[in-house]
Amino acid sequence: MQLLLDREQELRERYGISFRITGIASRRLGWIADHTGLDPQACLSGSISPSPGLTNVRTWLSAARADVLFEATSLNVENGQPAIDHIRAPLQHGAHAITANKGPIVHAYRDLRDLAVARGKRFLFESTVMDGVPIFSFFDQLPAIHLRGFHGILNSTTNVILTEMENGLNFEESIKKAQALGIAETDPTHDIDGYDAAVKTAALITVLMDVPIRLDEIPREGIRTLTAEAVRAAKKEARPYKLICRAKKTEHGITATVRPEQIPQTDPMSQITGTSSYIYFETDIFPGLALTEENPGLYATAYGMLADFVRAVTP
Amino acid sequence: MQLLLDREQELRERYGISFRITGIASRRLGWIADHTGLDPQACLSGSISPSPGLTNVRTWLSAARADVLFEATSLNVENGQPAIDHIRAPLQHGAHAITANKGPIVHAYRDLRDLAVARGKRFLFESTVMDGVPIFSFFDQLPAIHLRGFHGILNSTTNVILTEMENGLNFEESIKKAQALGIAETDPTHDIDGYDAAVKTAALITVLMDVPIRLDEIPREGIRTLTAEAVRAAKKEARPYKLICRAKKTEHGITATVRPEQIPQTDPMSQITGTSSYIYFETDIFPGLALTEENPGLYATAYGMLADFVRAVTP
Numbered sequence: 001m002q003l004l005l006d007r008e009q010e011l012r013e014r015y016g017i018s019f020r021i022t023g024i025a026s027r028r029l030g031w032i033a034d035h036t037g038l039d040p041q042a043c044l045s046g047s048i049s050p051s052p053g054l055t056n057v058r059t060w061l062s063a064a065r066a067d068v069l070f071e072a073t074s075l076n077v078e079n080g081q082p083a084i085d086h087i088r089a090p091l092q093h094g095a096h097a098i099t100a101n102k103g104p105i106v107h108a109y110r111d112l113r114d115l116a117v118a119r120g121k122r123f124l125f126e127s128t129v130m131d132g133v134p135i136f137s138f139f140d141q142l143p144a145i146h147l148r149g150f151h152g153i154l155n156s157t158t159n160v161i162l163t164e165m166e167n168g169l170n171f172e173e174s175i176k177k178a179q180a181l182g183i184a185e186t187d188p189t190h191d192i193d194g195y196d197a198a199v200k201t202a203a204l205i206t207v208l209m210d211v212p213i214r215l216d217e218i219p220r221e222g223i224r225t226l227t228a229e230a231v232r233a234a235k236k237e238a239r240p241y242k243l244i245c246r247a248k249k250t251e252h253g254i255t256a257t258v259r260p261e262q263i264p265q266t267d268p269m270s271q272i273t274g275t276s277s278y279i280y281f282e283t284d285i286f287p288g289l290a291l292t293e294e295n296p297g298l299y300a301t302a303y304g305m306l307a308d309f310v311r312a313v314t315p
Numbered sequence: 316m317q318l319l320l321d322r323e324q325e326l327r328e329r330y331g332i333s334f335r336i337t338g339i340a341s342r343r344l345g346w347i348a349d350h351t352g353l354d355p356q357a358c359l360s361g362s363i364s365p366s367p368g369l370t371n372v373r374t375w376l377s378a379a380r381a382d383v384l385f386e387a388t389s390l391n392v393e394n395g396q397p398a399i400d401h402i403r404a405p406l407q408h409g410a411h412a413i414t415a416n417k418g419p420i421v422h423a424y425r426d427l428r429d430l431a432v433a434r435g436k437r438f439l440f441e442s443t444v445m446d447g448v449p450i451f452s453f454f455d456q457l458p459a460i461h462l463r464g465f466h467g468i469l470n471s472t473t474n475v476i477l478t479e480m481e482n483g484l485n486f487e488e489s490i491k492k493a494q495a496l497g498i499a500e501t502d503p504t505h506d507i508d509g510y511d512a513a514v515k516t517a518a519l520i521t522v523l524m525d526v527p528i529r530l531d532e533i534p535r536e537g538i539r540t541l542t543a544e545a546v547r548a549a550k551k552e553a554r555p556y557k558l559i560c561r562a563k564k565t566e567h568g569i570t571a572t573v574r575p576e577q578i579p580q581t582d583p584m585s586q587i588t589g590t591s592s593y594i595y596f597e598t599d600i601f602p603g604l605a606l607t608e609e610n611p612g613l614y615a616t617a618y619g620m621l622a623d624f625v626r627a628v629t630p
Contacts, residue, residue, distance in 0.1 A: 007459050010459050011459060014458075014459065015458065015459070131601075132600065132601075133601065133604065134453070134456035134457060137456035138449065138453055138456065140456075141449040141452035141453065141455075141456065141622065141626075142449060142622065143330065143621075143622050143625040143626075143629075144322050144325050144326060144329065144330070144621065144622075144625065145618075266586065268583050268586060268607070271581065271583060276603075280607075284612070285447065285612055285614055285615060285618040286446075286447075286448065286608060286609075286611060286612065286615060286618075287609060287610050287611070287612055288591075288607070288608070288609025288610060289448065289606075289607070289608055289609070290605075290606070290607035290609070291604070291605070291606060291607075292583070292595075292603070292604070292605040292606075292607070293601060293603070293604055294601075294602060294603030294604070294605070295602050295603060296601060296602070297599070297600055297601065297602055299600055300600060300601060303460075303600045303601075306458075306459065307456065307457065307458050307459075310458040310459065311456075311458075314458075
């Protein structure tokens with residue numbers, strides 16, 4: 001929201017977009033709505049009280065008279081809830097839905113996409129993979145192309161941990177470092193055990209290859225079993241460990257994996273360290289088309305939602 | 316055109332686009348138009364006669380009743396002609412203009428852009444830089460972002476020549492190899508002396524930074540002065556020569572260069588060999604955002620025009 005406010009003038013002058021914040025909801029703040037507009041600073045600081053009578057996303061959306069909803073709950077690997085409901089509700093209400101949560105893509109992409117089309121609204125999720133780098137929009141700009149496979153490094157937490165282990169820290173210290181950097185969550189299980197990377201892989205397969213895939217169809221191995229010694233030895237022999245996501249179209253569908261791999265020096269992935277990420281697409285027209293995000297800034301993920309907002313409300 | 320015909324069914328089924336070829340013109344074939352449709356195979360094989368009474372692009376466009384024009388003349392570094400006229404004419408006629416020629420962008424971008432907007436038509440040129448990789452469209456998907464600079468390897472001919480020199484050929488042999496690969500033109504001066512790279516650099520600055528720049532404002536040095544010995548020695552010390560394009564926003568405007576540079580092994584550009592290309596963007600949100608095109612296929616440039624066609628005719 002800070003970024004949205006920072007760019008308010010530019011959005012107005014350059015894109016003709018003006019907005020007001022008419023609702024905010026979180027576990028901590030409760031349901032808050034005022035269709036005449038809330039004070040953004042109060043929203044940011046959290047010094048704002050719940051609105052009486054609001055008990056769920058539907059009453060809240062109505063009170064806010066929302067045109068666009070930003071959904072940013074955390075990942076539920078099991079079933080994508082409550083984010084799926086948080087996206088379905090605004091689409092049914094007649095608002096665009098923008099999410100930074102990849103759960104709904106894996107668990108309900110076609111439903112939500114079709115609902116958005118039926119209501120003439122947008123369901124956008126550019127922040128879900130590689131922060132706000134417009135991967136999905138990039139493919140919108142590649143009409144009639146055939147994606148045959150991809151591989152990449154898509155989880156920052158494990159990449160930071162591996163880099164820190166290479167630099168001499170042990171596993172636990174590396175996790176603490178990633179947490180201190182604001183990259184890893186308090187419970188980094190989703191990252192370390194490869195769930196986050198697997199969900200991103202599934203999201204890319206689902207959207208870009210138009211093949212729904214369940215998480216249990218992606219063999220998944222995290223970095224928990226790698227010792228600092230093994231990581232440093234691999235680095236020393238110039239074949240560093242990275243947590244690699246892979247997907248490939250085959251005659252029988254899609255095969256995908258998430259697991260630590262030793263990457264030879266000749267592969268650009270060997271140089272992706274810290275919070276950087278990378279994806280390499282194999283297509284019929286471009287045998288290799290890669291995107292690298294180096295050291296994303298503080299607002300990289302928020303930017304993806306801002307860009308989705310511009311996409312949603314401009315013709 | 317081969318690619319367009321190959322994808323005819325997919326364009327119809329997936330994008331609702333049907334088309335016929337109603338005109339073709341080249342130095343060799345002359346002006347040919349038939350608004351009821353020409354035989355594509357005859358156009359491809361060149362076994363087709365000039366149409367009587369057509370003497371210029373305007374009479375030809377009228378006879379063809381063109382909705383979209385594909386412009387593919389070769390680069391005129393001096394003034395961008397006749398491509399500029401070939402783009403202005405369809406826009407004035409009421410047709411979209413798609414070009415693979417970067418001359419018009421450097422010499423007439425704002426004019427052509429404004430003319431297209433005024434006529435409600437599209438002026439598209441995605442094939443001009445990095446084959447058909449959608450660089451310009453990628454930035455359309457990065458609203459409210461601020462591009463601070465970029466660097467990259469954008470000329471395939473010189474990159475192939477440098478790679479071949481590293482592999483043991485001399486300068487002349489490397490040129491012949493690049494020509495045999497269909498990469499270098501019969502007269503490879505534009506590539507070798509850095510004009511092609513400089514024009515691409517100027518095109519990116521003009522469009523993505525919205526700052527018009529003249530070619531003589533970009534200090535330009537080609538690869539002609541590099542000996543095979545120097546190229547091999549540089550490769551041996553793991554700091555290979557590449558022809559690098561650079562641009563940077565400064566307080567006083569833009570500074571840009573095109574020249575051979577020795578690239579350290581830690582820079583991904585050191586691994587861009589042969590026909591591959593690379594660009595690294597510095598933006599306020601993403602400090603480093605890079606695109607790599609590895610070994611583009613035969614249709615990579617044609618694909619850029621196909622994609623522009625889809626962009627132009629779909630809502």
